[in-house]
Amino acid sequence: MNLVHGLVFLFNLVFVRALFIDGCPLWGCRPSGSFSFYLKVPHQNATVNWVSDLTLDPVPNALGCVADSVNIVCQSNGPFKEDTGFICLSVDNGTLQWRDKVLHFPTLPLLDNYGDVTGSDGRFLVHYDFDGKLYPKIKCYGLVPMFSMQLVGTMYLLLVGEQGGLVVRDTNAIPVAEIFLNDTIQNANGTFLPISQPVVNGQRFYLLTEFVPEDDSDSYAPSVLNLQRLFAIDINDRPADIMTIAWFFNFEMEDKHTTLSDKLIFQSRQMQNEKHDMKISRDGYSGFNRRARMNLITDSINSMQNVLWNNASGTIFVSLPPPYLSSRNDLRSFWIFEDKNDTVQLVSRSDNLYVTHMSTWEPDSDWIQYDARKTMTSYIWATTMDSMLIQINADGSLSKSIDLRNLLGDTTRVTTKIALTKDTDESSEVIVFGVMVGLQSYAVAIDASLGTVLWKLPVPNNMVLKGQVSGVSGAASRIRDQLILYAELPGKSAQIISIH
């Protein structure tokens, strides 16, 4: 496209070349999906710093905000119909700095160290200077609806469409590679559609997918209908074969691990699935067609991050959602894999662990690699369906478990992703998240090593916190560090809040 030529360095390399990642500048805070960042979180007496003046309508499947010491950028919705792009708020007081009017419900953007914003909704790719100056927008193809955007290595932007298209663009925004994860499984042609955000390890990314057959026939073998697959895909610095599949792992219902009880559950699910099919036909779909399958997938996985890469142990942690045809939500299983470069090794599998979210500490690295490795941790923190906060080692063993219901109240329910923060590599881990305890909403900070509550702050207007927790480091502007959260009155309104 002529349009894109001459647009040099659309994404600023400063983001990845810098020694440090400032705040939480993308979904998952780091390309590896760690949901961790450096921040001085108050250890006591946390207070609400500001609540945005701007009141939005609730954002569908809200992901929260990204933030660094220059800018806070959030998804938005309203007050006017065309206001569905990003909003950029002042780190000083939360006032609206500028608004993106191009995009329609984009995923969270990437912020670079200058506060520049790169984002997409699958229709357009846009780039804004920190102060809201818009560069020529770039048209995208085959990515609607948009699933996610990710930075891979130091020079590639990966865009993933809900329909299974993977597009890689270089730093000039020029598309360099595109693949569909199409395959033929037991004679059924179809596509592996993304069911989790891609997470990045160097120039490799991991993507969890689920197979959806192409046509509307109902005559598929059950293993075709429930096949989920974890892909490891490399982006190679060379003129041809830029995107290549390094390995994949199939999650099948009837593999060698399947026990009798699994089989029974599986059969009962098949029966439920059949009922589901019939119900959908009655509702006016012609059979259980591809579009309906895809909508089900989208509804069930939006804003989920089920995969995490831990660099210290070289392992991939996967919280596997039930296949989309399943009407049972309690079938989530937890898997750990070791990446052996051109193969994958299963390390551990737990069928009774319902992990809702994961986070791990990832220190800044680059050329101070030795120091970075010292402070790497090979465990992750996870929340579970029954409100436990657990520390899981790379071999699958648990080394700590904190019962949030004991700490906060019997009815505690975690409503956000968990954020793992440290002041410096040497400081202790503080985990921050939002909860509902009964009908009361709080932001909570936990001292991870002691398993104690540092503070529990009621949310203004009892708004429910959602999405990821991000942070603004205040050192450069001599203000206190802030935690940034998206909060809403369900069905009514939403605001952004800052805690310090």
Ligand SMILES: *[C@@H]1O[C@H](CO)[C@@H](O)[C@H](O)[C@H]1NC(C)=O
């Ligand atoms: C927190 O508040 C308590 C009670 O008001 C006060 O005694 C304490 O000094 C405060 N701590 C900090 C770090 O401000």
Ligand SMILES: *[C@@H]1O[C@H](CO)[C@@H](O)[C@H](O)[C@H]1NC(C)=O
């Ligand atoms: C909020 O901060 C911005 C700078 O970030 C400033 O221009 C504006 O005047 C401030 N507004 C208020 C109400 O303090």
Ligand SMILES: *[C@@H]1O[C@H](CO)[C@@H](O)[C@H](O)[C@H]1NC(C)=O
């Ligand atoms: C892959 O599948 C998608 C969806 O069915 C289709 O649109 C696309 O043309 C296929 N691509 C290839 C290369 O077969």
Ligand SMILES: *[C@@H]1O[C@H](CO)[C@@H](O)[C@H](O)[C@H]1NC(C)=O
């Ligand atoms: C699957 O695709 C191949 C090649 O595109 C085609 O030859 C074959 O007939 C298709 N099979 C079905 C069952 O549609």
Ligand SMILES: *[C@@H]1O[C@H](CO)[C@@H](O)[C@H](O)[C@H]1NC(C)=O
């Ligand atoms: C991952 O670990 C390797 C050493 O095991 C190190 O060279 C590399 O810099 C690490 N990457 C990151 C992003 O920390």
Ligand SMILES: *[C@@H]1O[C@H](CO)[C@@H](O)[C@H](O)[C@H]1NC(C)=O
């Ligand atoms: C990793 O695998 C690729 C092929 O997939 C191979 O070219 C490369 O040499 C391997 N690297 C190591 C360190 O084994």
